[in-house]
Amino acid sequence: MSQAEARWLNANLAVALFALDPAALGGIWLRARVGPARDRVMAGLELALAGQRAARLNINLADDALFGGVDLAATLAEGHLVRSRGLLADPTVMILPMAERASAGFAARLASALDGPVRHGLIALDEGAEPDERLPSSLVDRLAIHLDLSDIPLSEALDLSIDRDALRDARARLPHVEVPEAVIAELAQVAFRLGIDSLRAPMQALAVARASAALSGETEIEQSDLLTAIELVLAPRATQIPEAPEQEAQDDTPPEPQTPDPDNQPPPEETEQDETLDLPPVELLLEAARAMLPPDLLARLQAGKAARPSASASGSGAAKKGNHRGRPLPSRPGRIGGDARVDLVATLRAAAPWQPMRRAVAINKDKLLHIRMSDIRVRRFQETSDRAIIFVVDASGSSAMARLAEAKGAVELLLGEAYSRRDHVALVAFRGTGADILLPPTRSLVQTKRRLAGLPGGGGTPLASGLKSALELAGLAKGKGMTPSVALLTDGRANVDLSGAANRGQAAADASLMARAIRAQGVPGLVIDTGLRPTRGLDGLAGEMGVPYLPLPRADARSLSAAVDASLNPA
Amino acid sequence: MTAFPFSAIVGQDEMKRAMVLTAIDPGIGGVLVFGDRGTGKSTAVRGLAALLPPIEAVAGCPVNSAAEADIPDWAKVEDRAVVEKPTPVIDLPLGATEDRVVGALDIEKALTQGQKAFEPGLLARANRGYLYIDEVNLLEDHLVDLLLDVAQSGQNVVEREGLSIRHAARFVLVGSGNPEEGELRPQLLDRFGLSVEVASPKDIDTRIEVVRRRDAYDRDPIAFTAAWHGEDLALRDRILAARAALPVVDASDAILRDCAELCVALGSDGLRGELTLLRAARAFAAFDGAPSVSREHIRLVAPSALRHRLRRDPLDEAGSATRVSRTVEEVLA
Numbered sequence: 001m002s003q004a005e006a007r008w009l010n011a012n013l014a015v016a017l018f019a020l021d022p023a024a025l026g027g028i029w030l031r032a033r034v035g036p037a038r039d040r041v042m043a044g045l046e047l048a049l050a051g052q053r054a055a056r057l058n059i060n061l062a063d064d065a066l067f068g069g070v071d072l073a074a075t076l077a078e079g080h081l082v083r084s085r086g087l088l089a090d091p092t093v094m095i096l097p098m099a100e101r102a103s104a105g106f107a108a109r110l111a112s113a114l115d116g117p118v119r120h121g122l123i124a125l126d127e128g129a130e131p132d133e134r135l136p137s138s139l140v141d142r143l144a145i146h147l148d149l150s151d152i153p154l155s156e157a158l159d160l161s162i163d164r165d166a167l168r169d170a171r172a173r174l175p176h177v178e179v180p181e182a183v184i185a186e187l188a189q190v191a192f193r194l195g196i197d198s199l200r201a202p203m204q205a206l207a208v209a210r211a212s213a214a215l216s217g218e219t220e221i222e223q224s225d226l227l228t229a230i231e232l233v234l235a236p237r238a239t240q241i242p243e244a245p246e247q248e249a250q251d252d253t254p255p256e257p258q259t260p261d262p263d264n265q266p267p268p269e270e271t272e273q274d275e276t277l278d279l280p281p282v283e284l285l286l287e288a289a290r291a292m293l294p295p296d297l298l299a300r301l302q303a304g305k306a307a308r309p310s311a312s313a314s315g316s317g318a319a320k321k322g323n324h325r326g327r328p329l330p331s332r333p334g335r336i337g338g339d340a341r342v343d344l345v346a347t348l349r350a351a352a353p354w355q356p357m358r359r360a361v362a363i364n365k366d367k368l369l370h371i372r373m374s375d376i377r378v379r380r381f382q383e384t385s386d387r388a389i390i391f392v393v394d395a396s397g398s399s400a401m402a403r404l405a406e407a408k409g410a411v412e413l414l415l416g417e418a419y420s421r422r423d424h425v426a427l428v429a430f431r432g433t434g435a436d437i438l439l440p441p442t443r444s445l446v447q448t449k450r451r452l453a454g455l456p457g458g459g460g461t462p463l464a465s466g467l468k469s470a471l472e473l474a475g476l477a478k479g480k481g482m483t484p485s486v487a488l489l490t491d492g493r494a495n496v497d498l499s500g501a502a503n504r505g506q507a508a509a510d511a512s513l514m515a516r517a518i519r520a521q522g523v524p525g526l527v528i529d530t531g532l533r534p535t536r537g538l539d540g541l542a543g544e545m546g547v548p549y550l551p552l553p554r555a556d557a558r559s560l561s562a563a564v565d566a567s568l569n570p571a
Numbered sequence: 572m573t574a575f576p577f578s579a580i581v582g583q584d585e586m587k588r589a590m591v592l593t594a595i596d597p598g599i600g601g602v603l604v605f606g607d608r609g610t611g612k613s614t615a616v617r618g619l620a621a622l623l624p625p626i627e628a629v630a631g632c633p634v635n636s637a638a639e640a641d642i643p644d645w646a647k648v649e650d651r652a653v654v655e656k657p658t659p660v661i662d663l664p665l666g667a668t669e670d671r672v673v674g675a676l677d678i679e680k681a682l683t684q685g686q687k688a689f690e691p692g693l694l695a696r697a698n699r700g701y702l703y704i705d706e707v708n709l710l711e712d713h714l715v716d717l718l719l720d721v722a723q724s725g726q727n728v729v730e731r732e733g734l735s736i737r738h739a740a741r742f743v744l745v746g747s748g749n750p751e752e753g754e755l756r757p758q759l760l761d762r763f764g765l766s767v768e769v770a771s772p773k774d775i776d777t778r779i780e781v782v783r784r785r786d787a788y789d790r791d792p793i794a795f796t797a798a799w800h801g802e803d804l805a806l807r808d809r810i811l812a813a814r815a816a817l818p819v820v821d822a823s824d825a826i827l828r829d830c831a832e833l834c835v836a837l838g839s840d841g842l843r844g845e846l847t848l849l850r851a852a853r854a855f856a857a858f859d860g861a862p863s864v865s866r867e868h869i870r871l872v873a874p875s876a877l878r879h880r881l882r883r884d885p886l887d888e889a890g891s892a893t894r895v896s897r898t899v900e901e902v903l904a
Contacts, residue, residue, distance in 0.1 A: 024789075063666030070678065081679035104752050108706040109666055115613065137751065138706075141608040184786060188779040197771040198609035202782045332713065333669070357681050 004156045011041055011152075012160045014145045014232050017211040019048030019162075020170055022093050022121025024207040025144040026114055026200075029099075029135055031126045032149035037157040038125070041149065044160030045123065048167060054093040057110075059102045061087075066109060075353060088113050093121045099135045100128035107136035114142050144204035146236035148294075166215070174214040183209065183221050189282045190230060190289055195240030205229040227288055235292040242286045334378030346377035387485065388424040388441040388477040389564065392470045394490035394530075395431035396461040406530070407489055409557025410564065424482060426473050430466030432459030433500035437469055441477050441484075460502055463494035463541075464510035467518060474523045485524045486547070487564050490538070491531030508537070515544035528552050528563065573792050576799035577618030578806055580611055581781045582772050588855070589765040589875050590619050591806070593743050595813045596854040599847060600764030601722075601744035603707070603755070603879065610769045611781075612747040616660070616703050619745075622807050623658035624814075626699055630654045633691040634698040634738045643738045645689050659700030661693050661742075665709055672714060673721075673729050674736070689736050694727045697742040707746030708755050715759055718744070722762045764847045765872075766879035768892055813857040820856045821863035822849060829869055829903060836898045839880040848876040866903050873899045 018025050028045075032038040046054075063069070068086035075082045088094075094110065096102065102110075113120055122143060128134045140146075149157075184206060191202040209229040213221045331343040333350075351371045358370035393407040407427070427439040467488070474484035494507035498514075518525070527542035529535055529551040542549035550563055580587060589602045604612045628635040629642060631650035636642045639651055663672065674692030681687065693702070704710060710718075721727050727740040744762060748755070760766070772778055788795040827849065834844045849864075851872040856864045878891040 063664075063668075067664070067666060075678070105665060105706075105709045105711075108709050108752070109664075112664065112705055138608065138749065179786065184783045185779045188782045189775055192775050192778055197607055199611075199771060199778060199781050199785075200609035202778070203785055206782065206786055353678050354676075354681060357687075 002156070004152050007149075008152055008156045008158070010231065011147050011149065012044065012162075013212075013228065014147055015041060015044045015048055015160055016162060016167060016215060017208055017228075017232070018121065018123075018145060019045065019052075019167060020211045020214060021174060021207065022049070022052065023091065023119030025121065025211065026204060027094075027122035027124065027143040028145045028147060029124050029126060029140060029143045030147050030149065031128065031134070032147075032152075033127050033129075036154055037149045037152045040157050040159055041147075042125075044162050047160075047164070048162045049093055050164070052093055053090055054095060055087045056095045056097070057087070059096065059098055059106055061106075063109070066113070088118065088120060091119045093123065095123045095125065097125045097127075099124035099126045099139070100133050102136055102139070104136055104138070107138045111138045111142055114139075141198050141200055144208055145232050148236070170211075170214040170217075173217070173219065174211065176219055177210045177213045178220040179206065179210065180221060183226065186226065186282050186285060187229065187234075190285050191234050191237075193242040193282070193286055194234055194238040194289060194293075196234060196237045197239075198237075201234060201237055205233040208233050226285060230285060230289050231292045235289055236294060238289070238293050241293065242290060331377035331379055333374065334376060335373065341379045343377045343379045347371065347375050350377055351375040386424055386482045388426060388474075388482040390426045390428060390441070390470050390473050390477070390484055390486045390525075392428045392430065392435075392466045392486060392488045392490075394461060394463075394466070394492060395429040396459050396492060406557050406560055410560035413557055413561040424477070426477070428466055428469045428473065430462050430469070432462070433465075433496060434462055435465040435469040437473060441473065441482060460496040461490070461492045461494055462496035462498075462500065462507070463490065463492075464498045464507060464514045465496070465500075467511060467514035468498065471514065471518055471521065471523070474518070474521065486518060486545075487525055488527045488545075489530055489560075490527075491529060491535055493535065493537055511541060512544050515541050519544065519546040526550055526564065528560065573796045574617040574621060575614050575785075575788055576796055576803050577615065577622050578802035579784050579788070579795070579799045580615055580618065581784060582774075582777050583611060583615065583769055585875060586612070586615055586767045586769050588871070589767045590615060590745075591622075591810060591858060592765065592851050592854045592872070593745075594619070594623055594810050595858055596817060596850055597741075597743050599850050599854060601746070601762065603760070603763040603766040604745070604747040604769060605750050605766065606769030607771050608749060610771055612769060613703075613705050616701075616745055616747065619701070620658070620660040622803055622810065623660070623701075624807060624811055625655040626658050627653055628656045628699070630656075634695045634740070635659060635700065636739075637699070641739070643736075645736050645738075646691075647688075659696055659698075661697040661700065661702050663693055663702055663704045663710075663714075665704075665706055665711075667693065667714070669713065669717065672717060673727055675729075676734060687734065689729070689734055691738070692727075694721055694740040694742075695738055698738070698740050700742055701745055702742040703745045704747075706748050706752065707759075708748040708750075708752050715756065719758055719762060760879045761841075761843065763879065765851060765875040767875055768878070809858060812860075813854065816857040816860070817854060820853050820861070822853055823863065826852070826864050826866070826869065829866060833869070833873060833899065833902050834877070836902050837877055837881055837895065839877055841880075844877055844880045848873060851876045870899055870903055 014028065018028050030038065030041060032041075057066075064084065064086065066086050066088050068084050068089060071082045071084040074084075094113075096110070110122060114122060122139070124135050124139060124143060126135045134140070135143075184202075187202045187205045187209070191205065196202075206229070209221045209225040212225040212228040213219070216224070218225070331346040348369075351369065354372075354375075355370060358372070359365065362370055391407055391410070424441040425439070426437070426441040428435055428437050430436075467486075470486045470488075474486060477484040493504075494511040495502060495504045497503050497506040498510045525545065525547045527538060527545065527547060527549050529538050529549065531551075534551045539549040552559065552563060577587070577590075586602075586604055589604075593599050593602055604615070606612060626635065626637075628637060629639060629648060629650075630652050631648040632642050633646050633648075634643060635656060638653065642648050642651075669675075670692065672692050673694055674690055677686075677688040677690035680690075721740050722742075722744055725739060725741040727738055729736040746755075746763065772781070784795075830845045830848045830852075833848070834842075837844075848869065852864045852868040855868045855872050856862075859868065861868070874892055874895045878895050881891045881894060
């Protein structure tokens, strides 16, 4: 059986298990582009879920559609208040297409619905193309099953086999499935050793194991069910590869159950010995789990992807609300005047219920419409905020003048295009004992040229001071509603520390501290190595900042500007 | 559905302590719980409701007035008997409209009887109780502004649609959230008396116990709650006893000096830090059954009372919690 085939069978099993008990499993995170594979999974789900309430949501649904609100038309017609029941008033399997574009707020609403007393399930259809473009993590955490169908070949994507009679029987059996005492401890330990922090994961694994037992006609959770749960729930969430137990030498013979494990606390509940005899101990499960880990896990871990906030990697700036342009948001009460734009339809809707009452007290009875100030609704739009690119330029040493000229050129080039792209550019130069902010974030070309005209070079390399200034500027830019990114141009290694003293060791430590601080602030950017040959340690610094490293010897202004543009605008 | 019992929550002692302290002295001013996913943040808040002693309130009053004289004049209350009500714990959903939060014109009365009546909102219902906001950092700005004002003044003022209404809205603000979703505005941070950071337990036995209890609860909520009822009752009795003891708990001048020195050393803004620290320490002493506040009490509540009042330092990776405990060790050494 090929690997793809095995994964497809897994997907089939996952669909059946989810259909057994959508609420306990929370849901499925289905990562796949639109295509036959996804269509077949969805068809299988539809078949398996027949008879349960399902609703297709979209990420722009308003709250009254989800949770209910005043039904205006019915209220007017009937003369008393009619509330609409929201989509989520009854247990529902929600299907959310384009889930990767859901905002944090929308995800939080769905998450609270999943946590709430009404038993919902969610199928999140995630079409994200980039690793960073994915379902918000508040939902990822709540969906038991993570399926990635992105590289299933067409030939493997057969129709799912769903046996509805078996599902019905299993559903009846589910409440009677026994959970041996040791199972909970084992799942919790496996999850922990795989580096899964959230405690929802072992609970979801337990729910999957229980469903798996019911589906296979058992009334007690067995080893195969545990393996299913690990494969579907725990393995995709792993953030570390479990280290092999130290007594590896004497393996092959399965260790005795309850063998004290040097890596773990002694298993609790020693009294349950007889029940655990036929269950594999944690090490065996971990051994199996190791084989199930996603093949790219190691690569991902080495790339240090984990700690980075995903939103910061995208090219556009952070979202902010205004009332001029951008994506429309729900209207809000407001006042006419200033530069607000009135939402006529929403205003009329707000005014409609009061018409009989206002007519009764009005002085001018002939007026058709009675609109009051409080009815006025104002349009709001969400737009992405302006970017601020902060250049941090090494002005130390002999070749400083050349580099500075290039950086100046690049700044001017980027500013030239800034009007159409709405970028702001700032420049920090560091040399000697500290860093200077030569140019605060600006879009003014004239101002820039004037400030860049005279700039001395030479001296040591206070890299940390440069990064510190950049970080301060980034904070400033954020406060003004801009989205900052940092482009560092250097060819040397830090040899002046934050206090301005020439101390190579301390300087390197300070630089890496600042790099991590920049990373912690989620500021994207890149490190450009302008040295004639790649400088040792600079790629490490880029790693610590969590940004790409780009060796670009003898860069001219144009290629510099293109590189910055390309790496900050991945789309 | 019965909520997961508060006393059955495994570990997370700081979070539980902070919540108990606000139950003893609501004047401490609320709890902010920030931390990882799946650590029982909202579970604890929901469980807290069952722990809170009932309040005496006018039966029909929309704002839970304690006595007839306090009933706001706009409310047409028929049942004016003073009865015991459970302490309200009101959820403020993220998607709540302004109308629902502050209250608005009663549409039904307006339509059917042509009457201008006020329909109280969530703030009215939360009066004398708790207002809980899950994912508080995702709350829309205009709602945050609104809450800031009401939480400060203790009064909800509605001026809209021809209504001019005011009513008491004193509540303990409880917020929870995940720091990955965004920061909280410093002004709102400041409104919370205590702030707690929770993390997934790193100890395998604790983790197993969490899963085991949650599973037991999911399978039979009623039996599980019944099994823990005794513990919950005992905790509630302790809270009641602490409330009674609170006025007589003594804080010596040396303790006041400790509080002040701590806040100066940490450079926290304003005097709110000292005041909250002292109140929390006093409540904790009362809970402990101690006659007076000791340094140990201060040491234990200082991180919760102060960590959200520090200036951010991007260079300090250890986070404000470590900074507070380091300073506590230095000052109270």
